[in-house]
Amino acid sequence: MKILIDNGHGLDTPGKRSPDGTLIEAIYTRQLAKRIVVDLQDRGYDAELLVPEEDDISLAERVRRVNTACFLLDKQNVILISIHVNAAGNGTQWMNATGWSCYTTKGHTLSDTLATCLYQSARHTLKGKAIRTDYARDGDPDWEENFYILRHTHCPAVLIENFFMDNKQDLAYLLSQEGRRAIAETIIDGIERCVLTLLSG
Ligand SMILES: [Zn+2]
Numbered sequence: 360m361k362i363l364i365d366n367g368h369g370l371d372t373p374g375k376r377s378p379d380g381t382l383i384e385a386i387y388t389r390q391l392a393k394r395i396v397v398d399l400q401d402r403g404y405d406a407e408l409l410v411p412e413e414d415d416i417s418l419a420e421r422v423r424r425v426n427t428a429c430f431l432l433d434k435q436n437v438i439l440i441s442i443h444v445n446a447a448g449n450g451t452q453w454m455n456a457t458g459w460s461c462y463t464t465k466g467h468t469l470s471d472t473l474a475t476c477l478y479q480s481a482r483h484t485l486k487g488k489a490i491r492t493d494y495a496r497d498g499d500p501d502w503e504e505n506f507y508i509l510r511h512t513h514c515p516a517v518l519i520e521n522f523f524m525d526n527k528q529d530l531a532y533l534l535s536q537e538g539r540r541a542i543a544e545t546i547i548d549g550i551e552r553c554v555l556t557l558l559s560g
Pocket residue numbers: 367368384443444
């Protein structure tokens with residue numbers, strides 16, 4: 360199973376930072392993605408950064424890379440996790456929205472299995488933190504949104520919004536060692552659960 364970890368944006372992406380400038384999404388998600396890839400490799404998984412470059416690689420190119428892996432390895436043998444940090448406003452002021460959430464495309468696919476595994480792990484590793492769910496639409500905890508990278512890739516794919524960089528409490532947690540460790544652990548543990556489910560299913 361090839362595990363591709365995408366960090367949301369490039370350093371040259373405008374905006375995408377906390378109102379006080381202490382968190383820049385591109386840098387934060389890149390550190391998180393690297394940490395997750397190294398940890399998964401240590402555990403023996405075939406994990407890889409989708410975007411090793413520092414600058415912003417277009418969504419079309421990201422999709423092309425994922426689908427090349429799907430073509431070479433078969434789409435059942437690839438999963439994609441795109442890592443982001445959420446924002447409720449435009450980055451200039453503090454907002455109230457809080458919590459962790461995971462998105463799939465509309466409709467039921469193996470991506471929903473991946474998302475459900477990530478939610479199961481989030482409930483353990485992010486104890487006491489807000490976990491944002493959307494059971495109303497299809498009975499799954501995940502949110503459904505036809506994000507470009509999810510819609511155009513052929514393998515199971517999710518996009519994770521790790522808390523809100525424009526919420527003061529979320530930001531403090533995001534920047535803390537405890538928060539960084541718990542967020543990485545959530546994603547690593549969720550991937551492990553998913554790989555076991557897909558291999559046994
Ligand atoms: Zn983002």
